[in-house]
Amino acid sequence: MALDTRERVRRAAVKLFAAKGFHGTGIRELAQESRLSTASLYHYMGSKEDLLADIMRTCLRTLLDSAAAAVEGVTDPARRLTTLVKLHVKTHARMPKETWIVDNEIHVLTPAMRRSVVSLRDEYERLWDDAVSAGVARGVFDTAHPGVTRIALLEMCNGVARWYSPRGSLSLDDLAEHYADMALRALGACPCGSAEGQSRGE
């Protein structure tokens, strides 16, 4: 029961933070959306900032763990990157609110809390970095500025959370495929091309 309530609070926060931003969301709205009194809210969330950090950490943890698992044992850099891109895109399409919050509200966090969130994000981005670096090292990727490319691709994929709608004509799989394709092309890995066909099993 307590768990349900806690979950209700979290969902209310995700909805509101994503819609109006952290500072744009008041405790009262949060309480109302959670069907709780403001006082009760504090029983579940600690402070408003705790709640935000919690949401961010959970989302990043999920992304990080599933990415690490998906990539485990995959040695081919192109496949690794494809896997990462698809997972990233799908996660952003499926949880646009949570991911939007992670991607855009980090700056409101107090330094201490920011550190814990940023370190998770850095850990996640290291997976991308490793894949790109490996691909470059093996000559599979051809890009003048691997670091820049990596961050550019990440931002490109983050954007999905801003606009993708499951009601649109594009399926989640096709979306992920397309982004993976763009990423490989941007990395100069397109000629070896057959990536698209092979990645179906994911």
Added chain:
Amino acid sequence: MALDTRERVRRAAVKLFAAKGFHGTGIRELAQESRLSTASLYHYMGSKEDLLADIMRTCLRTLLDSAAAAVEGVTDPARRLTTLVKLHVKTHARMPKETWIVDNEIHVLTPAMRRSVVSLRDEYERLWDDAVSAGVARGVFDTAHPGVTRIALLEMCNGVARWYSPRGSLSLDDLAEHYADMALRALGACPCGSAEGQSRGE
């Protein structure tokens, strides 16, 4: 003189809105940063939201006008897109605060003001859309989902405002070049490739 003060206010706002968000910025901070009393502030800015909308409109207007001018008379779709990407990237690198605000704080605007800003943004994005569509129509670009690709590239370029530092190792020209390169690749226009070499004069 009045102009100077007004400009001071605008710069203070740009700095603070970009650093802490619209809702995270108080008018007291704004006044302090502008070296004005809060009351005097209102002599120059109308409301806080007016100030925000003003910054956004000015920034978009600049981007839109210079993009339209840069693209005028350029018929080759690849060159048009290259031009747009470079301008976009450079603007985001040079005015990261203004562009960050435009890209991230639209949701705080009141419906009426939002409309005026969004319509400017839409007008700008149409330039991208036209270039992409033209390229696809002429078979210069090869992409399964032109609309998605366009938005993905835009988001990729927007990201520049978040991380680029002129103190880094990459020059503005190189940065723009690299992004243009990635964009063309993502659009499947890489084979014609010599774009990089030709665009030097820009």
Added chain:
Amino acid sequence: MALDTRERVRRAAVKLFAAKGFHGTGIRELAQESRLSTASLYHYMGSKEDLLADIMRTCLRTLLDSAAAAVEGVTDPARRLTTLVKLHVKTHARMPKETWIVDNEIHVLTPAMRRSVVSLRDEYERLWDDAVSAGVARGVFDTAHPGVTRIALLEMCNGVARWYSPRGSLSLDDLAEHYADMALRALGACPCGSAEGQSRGE
């Protein structure tokens, strides 16, 4: 307990609004007079305007209900009017602040709230109108302009709230009697005269 506080707030407001007008009364004064912080004040009153409208509606409701009850079953127009005048005068003498507020601060209300208050007032005035009209119809009253007379008498009675003091030499009953007498005279009902004598039992 909560009720006590709410009542304290209401009384503070009645006192201050009557003394300095709605716009002349600040919420700080209101809070101080209520022995509450300004923030706590809002726990009880909604907005300042809500508080005002509340006071007005309560006062009018009281007046309306007691007038309707007092007049119920009274068929003689002269007696009906006498009853209304006396009740009106006594209410204004006993609750000079509330009635003064109703009579003088309606114009500060927002249209929506104004409507709700005005409709109550209209309903109340209809009681007067009915009595006057009935008297005229039966030839008991003799006045060239019944509508004007009715409003003139109402204003005359409203005035009581401005000056009557229970510390003066006139008792409430005598005051009411005197006003009823003036009203009947103004309506040309004096000749039947014995009204004064008969109304003693009230």
Added chain:
Amino acid sequence: MALDTRERVRRAAVKLFAAKGFHGTGIRELAQESRLSTASLYHYMGSKEDLLADIMRTCLRTLLDSAAAAVEGVTDPARRLTTLVKLHVKTHARMPKETWIVDNEIHVLTPAMRRSVVSLRDEYERLWDDAVSAGVARGVFDTAHPGVTRIALLEMCNGVARWYSPRGSLSLDDLAEHYADMALRALGACPCGSAEGQSRGE
């Protein structure tokens, strides 16, 4: 020219003070309505309170002087009262805004200014008092509480400013006549009655 401007300011103030009250009217509205900058406003009005007191004094002065003149040499108490009532009613009908301000905004004045206004008002009311007292002394009026009657009649007449419209069916003369009639009746002077017919010459 200066006079015109000064007059414009005064009229703007009369309009706004009557519509929204003194405290409900801001300096900026006043300036806008006067087609002046707020700074220029101060050139003409002194302080906001000065302006208010000025309006009140002028209005009362006018009323007082014309009443004194109209009543001069009139010895018959009934005629004197009739004259006062008619003048009062007509003034309130013709200058509803000014008279409303005088009748309702005295309480916002600072003690010192209030005194000067109140003393004018008292002087004016003395004319009424004299007429009533004289009538009572001579047995022309028959009222149990002359003082109360006088104030009741005054309030009744003040009310005209609240509702009379020249666009209505009642002419100013008829209106004044009717009020004078009601006043005499309330004072028990109706039997001698012919007052109505005789007062035509006024």
Added chain:
DNA sequence: AATGAATGAGAATTCATTCAT
């Protein structure tokens, strides 16, 4: 587990007024 009551601090905005020009 839940909440009504309470609050200090702060929110954005307007106040009446002054002054240099």
Added chain:
DNA sequence: TATGAATGAATTCTCATTCAT
């Protein structure tokens, strides 16, 4: 005569948070 610029103080109202119950 006129005003743009400036402001300290006040405005109404909301903030996130605590606490006694």
